[in-house]
Each structure stands twice: as C-alpha cells, then as structure tokens.
Amino acid sequence: MKKDYILGVLFFSGIWGAFEVVLGGFLYSRAITCASAYLTVIGFAILTIACIYLPQKGQATFIGLIAMFYKFLNTPFFACHLLGIFILGFSYDLVFNFSKIKNKAICAVLSTYCGYILFALSITYIFRYPHWLNAGPLKIIRYVGLSGSLAACLNSVMVPLVFNLAQRLRDSVSSPFIVKSRFATSSIVSLITLTLWLLGAMRCF
Numbered sequence: 001m002k003k004d005y006i007l008g009v010l011f012f013s014g015i016w017g018a019f020e021v022v023l024g025g026f027l028y029s030r031a032i033t034c035a036s037a038y039l040t041v042i043g044f045a046i047l048t049i050a051c052i053y054l055p056q057k058g059q060a061t062f063i064g065l066i067a068m069f070y071k072f073l074n075t076p077f078f079a080c081h082l083l084g085i086f087i088l089g090f091s092y093d094l095v096f097n098f099s100k101i102k103n104k105a106i107c108a109v110l111s112t113y114c115g116y117i118l119f120a121l122s123i124t125y126i127f128r129y130p131h132w133l134n135a136g137p138l139k140i141i142r143y144v145g146l147s148g149s150l151a152a153c154l155n156s157v158m159v160p161l162v163f164n165l166a167q168r169l170r171d172s173v174s175s176p177f178i179v180k181s182r183f184a185t186s187s188i189v190s191l192i193t194l195t196l197w198l199l200g201a202m203r204c205f
Helices: 003-029 035-053 059-074 079-097 104-126 137-172 183-204
Strands: none
Touching (some): 003 035, 003 059, 003 079, 035 137, 059 079, 079 104, 104 137
C-alpha cells in the first residue's frame, strides 16, 4: 500500500475521529436533539473530500474503520457510537463508489438513510444492545425518521457543495499526501496527522 494513501487515510480518519471525540462529546453530554445528524454531516463532508484525493473504492469504509479506532482510544466505550462511524463509512462507499448513480445529492440522501437503517437494525437485532432492544421498533422508526431525515436533508446540500469545493481545491493542491511533493504542503499535512494521532494515543494512556 502506498505511503501517500496511508497518510491520506490517517489524516482524514484523524480529522473525523477528532470531531467525533470533541464535538460528539459536547453534543451527547448535553443531550442535544438529533446529535448524530450533525456528526453525520461532518463525517460525510470529510469523506467527500477524501474521495476526491483518494478515489479508490473502499477508502470510505477504511477511513470509517480507522476513525472508529480513533474514537475508541479517546472516549469511554459506547458500542453504538463506534458502530455508527463504521457503518456510515461503509454506506458512503456502497452508494458513492459501487452504485451507478451520478447525482451527488441523491447519493447523499440514499447513503445517509442506508447508514441509519443499517445501524439501527444492526445495533438492535444483531448486537442486541439493551438500550435499543428494550425500546423496540418505535425507537428505530423515530431514529431513522427524525435524525436520519435531518441528516439526509443536510447532506443533500452539503455533499454536492463540498464535492465542488474539493474539486477546486484539488486544482490548486493536486496531492498534499505525496511524501515527496512540495515540502511545505506534505510537511503540514504530516504534522497535523501526527499531532492528531499523538494526542489520541496520549489521551488513551
């Protein structure tokens, strides 16, 4: 696996994981309504930029997996939060990279609902998490219908916007993850990535 691909994955997963830890911790600690929707929009924005610079199929799932690990290192264990990150990455991959739908807004809506439905069914009936299992189907309907719909609506606007901005950014900075590229660009990205993961490791220990 190329060094620039690994650096890119670590960079985007570190950014996503940091948002989950800091912003997620803030939202959940204050019981903000539909907190997952706002985190989903941020996650999809990061994955959209990543798909411009790392266009390989499967990269969103890989980034989601590593971002899940980052949050695992930094917060108390909540299986639902960790599973949610991974499934969002997988759902983004499934729709954006493996379907033939070209419209970014439609892809954003489909991948959002796919992620929410897969998560709710998995955490309830496969992993049988008590908080979800005891609440029953009404919790699933409420979660997908309320938080999922809000996230889908926001993503239908945000994802196409970020996609266009990321394409323009790529025209200016073609590949900031190539280790042998311009010193200023590659070193800044490497420094940010290293700092994020060092802070994550320090919080863990």
